[in-house]
Amino acid sequence: MNVDSRKRELVKEFSPMLLKSTKWSKIWIGILVGFVLWGLAAFVIQVVKGHEVTGMRDNVVWGIYIINFIFFVCLSYSGAFISGILHFFKTPWKNSISRIVEIITVVSLIIGPIFILLCIGRLDRLHYLFLYPRIQSPITWDIIAIITDLIGCFIYLYLTFIPDFAILRDNSEDVPEWRRKLYTFLAIGYRDTPTQRNRLHKITRIMSAMIIALAIVAYTVLAWIFSLTLQPGWNSTIFAPYFIVAGLYSGVGVIIIAMYLIRKYFKLDHYIRKVHFIGAGVILLVISLLFGYFTFSEYFSRWFSHKTHDADLLNTLFNKYFWEFIFANYIGVLVPIVILFFKRFRTIKSITFAAVIAVLGLWLNRYLIVVPTLETPYLPIQDTRPEFIHYSATWIEWALSFAGIAAFVLFFILIMRLVPIIPMSGIIDYEREGKGGTYSVTQYQLK
Amino acid sequence: MRISFFKYSLSIVLLSLFLASNIFAQEQDLSNYRMRFRFKSIKQPDGSRILEASFVATNKKDRKDRVPVYEADINFLNVLGEEKVPLGASKTSKEGIARITLPEDQYYLKDEEGRITLMALFKGTEELDGEEEEISIKDIHLDLGLIEKDSIKTVQVKAHTLDSLGVQIPVEETDIIISVEGMLSKMIIDEGTIEEGGYEFEMPIGLPGDVNGNITVYAIIEDHDDYGDVVQKNTESWGILNEQHKEDENTLWSEAAPIWMYVVLTILLVGIWANFVYTGIHLFKIKKEGEELELKTENE
Numbered sequence: 001m002n003v004d005s006r007k008r009e010l011v012k013e014f015s016p017m018l019l020k021s022t023k024w025s026k027i028w029i030g031i032l033v034g035f036v037l038w039g040l041a042a043f044v045i046q047v048v049k050g051h052e053v054t055g056m057r058d059n060v061v062w063g064i065y066i067i068n069f070i071f072f073v074c075l076s077y078s079g080a081f082i083s084g085i086l087h088f089f090k091t092p093w094k095n096s097i098s099r100i101v102e103i104i105t106v107v108s109l110i111i112g113p114i115f116i117l118l119c120i121g122r123l124d125r126l127h128y129l130f131l132y133p134r135i136q137s138p139i140t141w142d143i144i145a146i147i148t149d150l151i152g153c154f155i156y157l158y159l160t161f162i163p164d165f166a167i168l169r170d171n172s173e174d175v176p177e178w179r180r181k182l183y184t185f186l187a188i189g190y191r192d193t194p195t196q197r198n199r200l201h202k203i204t205r206i207m208s209a210m211i212i213a214l215a216i217v218a219y220t221v222l223a224w225i226f227s228l229t230l231q232p233g234w235n236s237t238i239f240a241p242y243f244i245v246a247g248l249y250s251g252v253g254v255i256i257i258a259m260y261l262i263r264k265y266f267k268l269d270h271y272i273r274k275v276h277f278i279g280a281g282v283i284l285l286v287i288s289l290l291f292g293y294f295t296f297s298e299y300f301s302r303w304f305s306h307k308t309h310d311a312d313l314l315n316t317l318f319n320k321y322f323w324e325f326i327f328a329n330y331i332g333v334l335v336p337i338v339i340l341f342f343k344r345f346r347t348i349k350s351i352t353f354a355a356v357i358a359v360l361g362l363w364l365n366r367y368l369i370v371v372p373t374l375e376t377p378y379l380p381i382q383d384t385r386p387e388f389i390h391y392s393a394t395w396i397e398w399a400l401s402f403a404g405i406a407a408f409v410l411f412f413i414l415i416m417r418l419v420p421i422i423p424m425s426g427i428i429d430y431e432r433e434g435k436g437g438t439y440s441v442t443q444y445q446l447k
Numbered sequence: 448m449r450i451s452f453f454k455y456s457l458s459i460v461l462l463s464l465f466l467a468s469n470i471f472a473q474e475q476d477l478s479n480y481r482m483r484f485r486f487k488s489i490k491q492p493d494g495s496r497i498l499e500a501s502f503v504a505t506n507k508k509d510r511k512d513r514v515p516v517y518e519a520d521i522n523f524l525n526v527l528g529e530e531k532v533p534l535g536a537s538k539t540s541k542e543g544i545a546r547i548t549l550p551e552d553q554y555y556l557k558d559e560e561g562r563i564t565l566m567a568l569f570k571g572t573e574e575l576d577g578e579e580e581e582i583s584i585k586d587i588h589l590d591l592g593l594i595e596k597d598s599i600k601t602v603q604v605k606a607h608t609l610d611s612l613g614v615q616i617p618v619e620e621t622d623i624i625i626s627v628e629g630m631l632s633k634m635i636i637d638e639g640t641i642e643e644g645g646y647e648f649e650m651p652i653g654l655p656g657d658v659n660g661n662i663t664v665y666a667i668i669e670d671h672d673d674y675g676d677v678v679q680k681n682t683e684s685w686g687i688l689n690e691q692h693k694e695d696e697n698t699l700w701s702e703a704a705p706i707w708m709y710v711v712l713t714i715l716l717v718g719i720w721a722n723f724v725y726t727g728i729h730l731f732k733i734k735k736e737g738e739e740l741e742l743k744t745e746n747e
Binding site for chain 2: 134135136141144148151152155159162187188189190191193195196199200202203206207210214217
């Protein structure tokens with residue numbers, strides 16, 4: 001195989017994805033920017049008028065911001081976890097999804113912590129967290145974990161991008177000058193020599209193992225923010241592994257949705273194939289079984305022990321939040337299991353549908369972990385008017401939530417404009433190792 | 448097929464939003480609530496009397512859902528037969544409580560048995576019906592003595608009422624609670640019954656006092672049919688001084704964390720950052736090799 005000509009072919013194949021904008025893609029980006037601006041307007045109102053404009057009050061001090069924070073951060077951790085496993089164990093079909101996973105990891109780790117900032121009533125005192133940290137506080141552990149994980153994920157993502165930056169630098173004749181300069185800068189002189197290749201593979205492999213460990217630590221610390229308190233519904237010994245499983249569940253779900261959309265809109269049917277969806281679907285099935293098991297254990301032990309406050313919480317969940325509870329913990333688990341368990345249901349669309357249900361169920365599951373517990377506190381507080389006890393999100397919170405989702409998609413699209421969504425270097429490595437024949441990973445070969 | 452897939456997804460999203468309707472708004476309907484109007488009198492240690500009315504709406508289905516009636520005008524009256532003497536008026540607070548304090552020398556209308564009938568009255572508004580509550584009490588005189596009998600610290604309670612001629616009548620069969628003042632609330636140290644106008648018990652030793660070693664003891668009659676609420680207190684230097692609190696070190700609640708936390712955190716962070724640095728060094732080497740290759744190519 002002539003590696004240089006193969007690189008040129010791949011660049012030629014992926015260039016339209018990087019350079020050309022269609023009318024619909026511009027409209028789509030415009031809509032996303034619109035959502036982000038709407039969120040910014042809501043943010044300005046929140047900063048000027050204070051948290052009064054949100055539904056958060058003395059009892060329910062955490063609302064959908066913290067739910068979005070957990071959701072995005074868990075998404076990131078699960079992305080890092082899955083990506084690390086794909087690289088570390090050299091999974092055969094990693095080329096098709098590894099970059100999607102890596103981008104999800106980094107983008108959600110940027111978006112997630114923004115939501116925690118929105119929860120803070122006195123943003124002007126934010127630096128106190130760093131000036132006067134209490135090492136005993138899980139919040140401090142979480143800050144350390146998130147910052148470390150963010151840096152680790154950035155380094156890891158960058159390592160996986162370097163060979164592609166080098167390929168783009170050497171084979172992009174018709175690209176604007178700024179883009180070529182950017183590729184040259186980011187490729188840091190990588191020439192794909194055996195020494196450089198071995199060195200890069202070595203540090204990428206070590207970083208992938210590190211990323212798995214970091215994700216587990218960060219997941220655990222995030223769960224401890226809840227489980228180390230004595231609040232009913234939170235004080236649980238299995239919360240950390242439960243969070244890991246739940247995070248993986250939502251992570252795999254979002255990856256499947258992203259695979260479906262990217263495959264459809266960039267016409268990458270020959271790279272992201274049914275076999276990949278089935279593989280991801282089976283993983284989703286295993287995780288959904290685990291998630292269902294953890295959810296059952298969690299609620300069953302609370303119901304059986306019947307401590308006063310736990311019983312109050314379950315009563316709230318089964319009355320006030322009945323349908324949300326059913327959707328989050330029954331439909332959100334059982335529908336994906338049924339679809340993914342039977343072979344004949346395993347089509348690309350049904351697997352994606354199962355993933356959508358799983359992701360929606362998971363978001364609602366987070367809502368049910370946070371809000372009902374805060375609505376049933378241990379200690380009565382002064383001036384407990386009903387609107388202070390019961391939480392309902394305001395348009396400001398919804399605007400910022402949708403802005404977060406829009407920003408996530410926007411960043412995702414922007415990164416896809418910088419590097420191909422299918423790692424070219426991965427395809428080269430794959431073919432170099434002589435496996436290309438079995439898996440036919442390129443359009444070229446299909447022709 | 449493509450359209451139907453999006454239809455499915457959209458209907459699920461809409462369904463979930465519909466099902467989660469109660470996260471958007473909560474409505475309160477007055478017909479779901481039962482009004483609770485309560486009235487009590489509390490005689491204070493200085494002889495003054497607090498009249499307190501509480502006005503709260505309670506959800507018929509969910510007893511935890513209580514809505515205090517705010518800014519309601521409550522009139523307090525002294526009643527004897529047809530005669531009604533206004534004692535004062537107050538608006539309910541955010542907690543639904545209206546309160547007035549009557550001085551020690553307040554004149555009350557009394558019946559032949561010496562009973563004072565007091566009334567709390569809410570006249571009603573367009574939305575809320577009027578409410579009234581009446582209590583009938585006797586004026587009780589409660590004395591609390593903290594004395595030492597044969598070196599034994601003793602709490603002595605004496606209670607009497609006065610008849611129409613001013614003769615003292617000892618109080619009988621009345622439950623009393625003895626407590627001491629704490630930082631946040633009162634701590635009960637004894638409960639008993641006043642017989643023949645008196646009750647006494649031995650004060651437990653070893654209770655902490657304030658900075659001067661003083662301890663404040665309360666004698667409280669609670670929600671009595673004949674006397675309402677009555678509070679009396681006395682202070683004596685019977686408390687022991689708290690030993691100087693030794694500040695804990697390296698605990699979860701001290702300023703410095705347990706040593707093991709620093710050790711674990713340091714190991715974790717050093718391990719991770721060493722790996723970051725290691726990666727950085729290798730990236731630098733890759734860059735250096737690239738530059739050398741570039742120079743070599745240029746020279747050739």
